[in-house]
Amino acid sequence: MKIVTCFLVAGLAVGTAVAQSRQDDRIRIAVEMENSIRKEMLNKWYPQAVDREFGGYLSTFTYDFKPTGPQDKMIVTQARHTWTTAKAAERYPTVAHYRENARHGFQFLRDVMWDKEFGGFYTLVDRQGRVKGEPNKDAYGNAFGLYALSAYYHMSKDTAALNLAKKSFYWLEQHSHDPVHKGYFQHLRRDGTPIRRDASIASTANTGYKDQNSSIHLLEALTELYTVWPDPLVRERLQEMLVLVRDVITSPKGNLVLFFQPDWTPVSYRDSSEAVILKHRYIDHVSFGHDVETAYLMLEASHVLGLKGDARTLEVGKRMVDHALRNGWDKKLGGFYDQGYYFRDKPGMTIIRESKNWWSQAEGLNTLLLMADRFPNDPMRYFDQYKKLWKYVQTYMIDHQHGDWYEEGLDHDPQRRTANKGHIWKAAYHTYRALTGCVDRSRPGQTAHK
Template sequence: MGSITIEQYQQELKTELNHLLQWWSTYTVDEQQGGFYAQVDYLNQAQPAAKGLVLNARILYTFSSAYLLSNKESDLKLADRAYRYLLDFFNDELNGGFFWSLNPDGTLLDGKKQVYGQAFAVYALSEYYKATRNEEALELAKATYQLLEKYSYDEVFTGYIEAHDQAWGLIADLRLSEKDQNEKKSMNTHLHVIEAYANLYSVWPNGALKNAIIQLLNNFREHIVDSKRFHLHLFFAENWEVKSSLVSFGHDIEAAWLLFEAAEIINDQTQMVHFKQLALKMADAAAIGLAENGGLLYEYDGTTNRWIKEYHWWPQAEAMVGFFNAWQLSAKQQYLQQSLNSWAFVKKYLKDKTNGEWFWGVDENLNPMDEVKAGFWKCPYHNGRACIELIKRISRIKLC
C-alpha cells in the first residue's frame, strides 16, 4: 500500500490541496444568488438545495486556513466571500448566533440554533481572524462562544445541550440530521465545540474559555471515551447516560488528534500527558475498523454485530492525520504506515480522476457512491484540513 517517504507525502498533499481548492473555486461559487451553491452533484452540476451553515462555515475555515499556509490571494478571495455571506445572510442580528439553513436565494429557511453549527461558525471565524486580523470576525466568534455558555451549557451535569430554537429557547427535535438520535447531548457536537473553543483560544487566550476547554476535556475523559474499549460513545441523556451502541471509526481517529491538540493549545501539561496516552489508545481502537485495503470502515454496531462496510471520504481524511499524530507521539512506525495507507486508499478509490474532488465514498465492493461532491455535509473541511495539517506537520519535522 502506501510506501512513500514523508517528503513525497508532503509534496503529493500540496498538489492535492491545490486540486481541491481549485475544484471548490470553480464549481461552487454561486454568481446568481450569492455565496456558494448548496449542492453540486458527482458530475459537477449545481443543484437547488438549502444553503447550510455548516457548509458555508467550513468553506470559510478551509480557505482561511489555506491562505495562512500559502498566502495566495485567490484563497483569501474565497474566504472573504464566505465571510460576507455568513455575516449578511446567516447572522441572526436579533437573537445572536447563526441560522441553520437558508433557501437558495438567501431567505431564512430554518432559524434554529444547532450548537454543532454555532461551533463551526466559531471555528471558522477564529481562523478567518488569523488570516485577516479582522476584529469584527473575532468579536463575532467571542459573542457566539458566550451565547453557547449562556444558553447551551448544562450547569447541572456540564456539557452542552444539542439545539435551541431561533431565540435560544427549548426545542423538541434536537437532532443534527435524520440519521441521528434525538438525545440531549452527543459526542459529535462536543467534539466540534472543543475544536472551536481551542481555535478561538489560540487567538484569544481568555481564562474562562480555557476553563471551558478543560471541562470539555474532562467530559471526554469521564463520559464520552469508553474507558475500556477507547471508542467514543455517540449519544447521551442529559445526565450522561449512554444512549448508543454504534462505533464510528472516523470519529474515533478524529477525536484522537483533536483532543490532544486542544490540550496542547491551552498548554495544560496534565491534560497533555493524559490525552497523549489516550490518543494512542483511541488510534488503536480506530484501527479495528481498518480493512486490508487500507480503508477505514464507516461504523460497527456491537449490539447486532453489524458492520457498515462503506468507506466514506471523511474518515479516510481523519485517518491520515490521526495515525500520523499517533506516530509523532509514539515514534511507532506502524502508525506512520497506517497514515500512508489511508492516503494510498484515497488515491486509488476516492479521488475522482475525471471530475475532481473526492467521491462521497465507495461501497463494500469499492464502487463509487453516486452522492454529492458538495452539499449540506460534503464540504472541503475534512480533506482540505487533512492536507493542510499534514503539510504543516511534515514541515515542522523537516525543520528539526
C-alpha cells in the first residue's frame, strides 16, 4: 500500500512539474511575441506605410523598410492595413497614431476603392487612385473590404463605416452570392455580373471557378461583421459558409480542395500525368497553411455564432491540423511546407514546394496553441509543436535587425534575406492576428474560448 501511495505521489509530482514547465514556456513565448509585435512589426509598418500624399497605404518596401516601386494599391492590402491599425488602436490605446492610421485607411476605402457608380470595391488602383487594368472585381477582395470596415467600426463607432459595411454586404448578396448552390462567385464584372467559365479561358487560369480562398475569407469577414451587426441575414450567410467550408470544401482526409465548379464539383487533375498536374499546381494542390488557418477561422465563426458544444466543427478542425502535421510539417526544424500533392502512383503525400511561407507559419502558431488548449494530452503533442514552430520562426522567419518577417524561411530560401519585406500581398495582417491571438490566449487565467 505504501509503495502504491509513493508511486501515486511521484506521478502527481511529475505531472505538476510538467504542467508548470508548460505554463512557464507559454508565458515566456507570449512575452517574446508581445515584444516582437511592438518592436519588430507594428513600429516598422506604422506610421511609415501611411501615404500622406495620395491616401491609403504604401505597400512595397525593401528588406530594410525603404519604400520602393510604383506603390500600386490593392483592395486586399489596403483593407488589411486598415484592419491591423484598427485592431492595434484597440489593443494599444495610448499609441495615438494607430487610430489616426485606421481612419486614414477607412477614408481611402470609402473615397477611392469603393466604386461609386456600380458599388463594390475595385481590385487594384495605382498610387494616385486610378483604376488599373480591367475594372473587374472579386469576392475575395470585397471580403477583405468588409472585414476592415467591420473592425474599424468596432474600434471607432463611426457609423459611416458601418453603413459602408452594410452596403458592401448587400452588394455581395445581390451580385456574388449563389442562391442555388450557395456560397459566392469569386470573379465578377465591374457591374457585379459573375464571370462564367468558357472554352476561351486557359486551363491554368482559375477564372469562373468557386474557390476555398475567397470562401474562407468570406467566412472570416462575416464573422467580423456579425460581431458588430448581428443581422439575421448575416447570421444565415455566416452559418452557410461555415457548413460549406467544413463539410464541402474540406476533404475527408482533412485538407481543403482549392477550386470548384459553380455546383461545388471539385476541380482535380489527379487522374492526369505528373507533368499535367504540376502544370496546374496552383489549381490543384494541398496548401498546409490554408488548412491550419481554416481550422481557426471555422472555430472562430462557431464561437461568434454561439454554437456551444459544436463537436462537428472541432472534429473537422482537429483533423485539418493533424493532416497538416502528419503530411506537411518539417519534423527536423519545424515549420509547414508550402505545397503537397497526393499523386495517384506514389504512396502518401509528396511535397511539391518545400518553401515555408511566412503566413503559414503565423497561422500555424495561432492554431497549434488553440489545439493545445483543447487537447492538452493529445498524441499529436500540439504544445511541443507550437514551441518548435516559434523557435523556427525566431531563427529563420523574423528579421531581428530590420524588422518584420521574411517572406519565406531562410533555412530553405536564404536569398529572401534581402528580398522585399512588403508588397501588395504581404503586410502585417497574418502575423499580427496570429501573434496577438497567442499572447491573449497565454495570459494567466485565460482559456481558449473557441
